[in-house]
Amino acid sequence: MPGRDAHAERRRQLVLGVFLTRHGHHPGSWRLPGSPGGGDPDFAYWLRLAQTAERGKLDSVFFADFVGMAADDVRGVERRPAGGGFEPLSLISALAVTTRNIGLIATVNTNFANPYTLARQMASIDHLSGGRVGWNVVSSLSPGSIRTFGVDSPLDHAGRYERAAEFIALAKKLWDSWDDGAFDHPDKAAGHYLDPASVHPVSHHGRHFHSESILDVARPVQGYPVFVQAGNSETGRDFAAQHAEMIYAAAQFVEDARDYYDDVKARLPAYGRAQDQLKVTPGLSFSIGATESEAREKFEALQQKVDLTGPIELIGEDVSHLPLDAPLPDDYPVPENGKGRWEQIVRLGKRENLTLRQLVLRYNVVRGHRIAIGTPTQVADQIEDWFTQGVVDGFNLIPPLNPGFLEDFVDLVVPELQKRGIFRTEYEGRTLRENLGLDRPVNQHHRTPAPAPADLAV
Incomplete structure (x- = not known):
């Protein structure tokens, strides 16, 4: 299992990315005065967030893509923020030429994209950015996306x-x-x-794709984009061990983080991979104040804005038909999407004997991730603790309210982490791979020169 030698841990570089959303990750964020108004796409606002993250020397900005909303999926639409974003590849294309150092990670769903089109887009943006692109590989299939794209025979989880x-x-x-x-x-x-x-012409004839082609863009600066994934299920963990280079995981408790970290890292040798070529970065929500009570008051102001009168979802499952003040039923069927996250919800509810209302306020507002509440020193302490224990390689930040909470982290917590010597003061490399400490993949057609005959060797 991964070693936990304290001296070795101090030599590691903390990975910090940020998952950006328009209003913030907390469902009540859009209702607070500090949140941007309206939902029209506003590139200047997204650029401000990315530049704030870059000012903090963060490794990457991450953009999700919950593609597919059915035409009649409008129940309660007036009670939740809609719009305000851009298609992720379009957004990182613009950010590629308006930022200089930070990695740019876009989500692309493999159920609806085409490998040639995606390879062409990612290679182009990697060149535009000088080698800063990552691909969050998603294979989820929601009911809305099935109807949006007219999927007649949806694949099961394994498929x-x-x-x-x-x-x-x-x-x-x-x-x-x-x-x-x-x-x-x-x-x-x-x-x-x-x-x-x-x-090297491609001739691929598989179960799902057929292609006879040559890509019309030069090989990416990084060789391949950095592969990011968020698998929590058994199948997802094995997929991550085989393909991912950074994992966006979820863990509220250190025991869960340790179990996940050790399990996924232990799978790497089966695929011929080194431990440091996969970065495990759970999500981290946070609220920062001059005092701990101030930080708690800031978070409580968000909690009070959560609307439980309309549709209520737990990782995409509509549970509004269930009684709010009773526990989640033991026999509730496990959904096809987010199996690993659903298991976390069930464990949390049983562990703390939570009602559905309490579960929503504990889990939904941070989607199963850890939340650090306190002064900058206290938040830095919690980050350092998990990092030095060797249960994470870093964190993917999920600010509850933008832009203020992100600015708090960059201006107040990052300097604390830098003083402790676990986070950079300047970017070390020019590409996302270099800053993450990931190898650049060799072209699979690479020709190693044959050694000179023994009698000619000098």
Whole structure:
């Protein structure tokens, strides 16, 4: 299992990303005065958030994409914020040329995208950004997305992961269509634009995809984008161990974080992977104040804005037909999407004997993630504790209210972490991979020069 030597832990670099949303992650955030009004897309606002994260030397900004809302899925729509975002690849394209150092992670669902189109887009944006792109690989399939995209025969949980694995395999083949530097040495005198040996046509015929192609974009700066994933189920954990380089996990308690970390890291050798080539970063919500009581008051102001009179969801499951002041029924069926998260909900409810109302306020407002409430020093203490125990490689921040809570973290907590020597004061590399300490993948067609014959060796 991963070692927990304290001296070794101090040498590790804390990973910090931030999951950005327009109003904030707390469901009551849009109702507070500090939240931006209205829902029209506003690039200047998103740029402000990304630049704040970059000012804090964070590794990355992360954008989700809950694609697919059925035409009649409007019950309670007036009670929840809608709009205000951009399609993630479009947004990170704009951020690629308006930021300089921070990684840009976009969510793309493998059920609805095409490997060639995605490979082309990601390669383009990786070049535009100088090598700062990450792909959050999602394979969920909500009822709304099924109806939006007209899916006649939806795949089951295992089938969606199988499709996602083939999607990644084909995308890698397409990124490897060209050797690194294939276009760097044109011979004008000879009329040779490139070496024909540097191109590798793709011929893929799998269960879910067929492609005979060559990608029309040079190999990405990073080789491949950084692969991000959020698998909590058994299948999701194994998928992460095989494919992911950063995991967006969920853990409210240190025991859960340790179990998850050790389990996923223990699966890596089966796929020939090193421990440090997968970063486990649970979500972290937070509320920061000059005193602990002030921090709690700030969070309580958000809690009071939670509306429980309309539709009530737990990770996409409508539970508004259940009594709010009774526990979640033991026989409630496990949903097809978010199996791992649902198991966390059930455990939390039983562990603390929570009613559905209490469960919503404990779990839903942070979606199963840990929340750190206190002074900057107290929040930094909690981050350092989990990091030095070796149960996380870092955290994916989920600010309850934007922009104020993110600015609090950057201006007050980041300096604390820097003083303790566990977080950078400047970006070390120019690419997202370099800043995360991840290897750059070698082209699968890489030709190693043959060694010289023994009698000619010098």
